[in-house]
Amino acid sequence: MSSTLPSPTQPPRIPVIGIVGGIGAGKSAVARLFAARGCLVMDSDADARVALQRDDVRAALTGWWGHSILDAAGQVSRSAIAAIIFTDPAKRSDLESLIHPIIHMQRRTRIAAAAVSAPLPPAIIIDAPLLFEAGVDRECDAVIFVDSPLDQRQQRVHTRGWDDAELARREAAQMPLDAKLARSDFVINNVGSLVDLDRQVADVLDRVRRRCAQAALPSVNP
Numbered sequence: 320m321s322s323t324l325p326s327p328t329q330p331p332r333i334p335v336i337g338i339v340g341g342i343g344a345g346k347s348a349v350a351r352l353f354a355a356r357g358c359l360v361m362d363s364d365a366d367a368r369v370a371l372q373r374d375d376v377r378a379a380l381t382g383w384w385g386h387s388i389l390d391a392a393g394q395v396s397r398s399a400i401a402a403i404i405f406t407d408p409a410k411r412s413d414l415e416s417l418i419h420p421i422i423h424m425q426r427r428t429r430i431a432a433a434a435v436s437a438p439l440p441p442a443i444i445i446d447a448p449l450l451f452e453a454g455v456d457r458e459c460d461a462v463i464f465v466d467s468p469l470d471q472r473q474q475r476v477h478t479r480g481w482d483d484a485e486l487a488r489r490e491a492a493q494m495p496l497d498a499k500l501a502r503s504d505f506v507i508n509n510v511g512s513l514v515d516l517d518r519q520v521a522d523v524l525d526r527v528r529r530r531c532a533q534a535a536l537p538s539v540n541p
Contacts, residue, residue, distance in 0.1 A: 334531040340465030343472035345509035350446040352520040359440040363447035464503035
């Protein structure tokens, strides 16, 4: 009887969990609760904001759309970019083809660093609005759909200065919510207290870690 054992020098694989859901559903709140449990959280929106201000990205964008996309300080205006890409799918695709590879490489670098850190994080969390659209779900061991009623999501985005029409316009540019839900492994319902939300986060984290640990057990071949 022979057995296939993991290499003693091979670092443990950290579970990777993706977060999706509607705009204003509370994905960031869920990500913060994972972070409070020691998980490494990667916020693709934040990474995209940083990438927009890179010299090479700024040069490409002004070459495409002119210097009117810059603010008074000469930085790329996110509101100007949003006004362009949410009315023109082709231009949105152009932006994604520019930004997504940058975010992807940054994510791979951070995951590699986490794999040799001490202590190891219990999981890596990827909070990415376009997780499925960008194929990032292929990097995940599990995907969580954060669910919240439309009226609650509308109330949350009002604090961003958006009206209901703006929410609808931006969501129309993403994969339909029912399609995201169908492709997700777990659902977290953000309809109650923060305590209840944290309880759901703890439960999903435990279930994903146990599932990944079971999958990593050495196989035994007769």
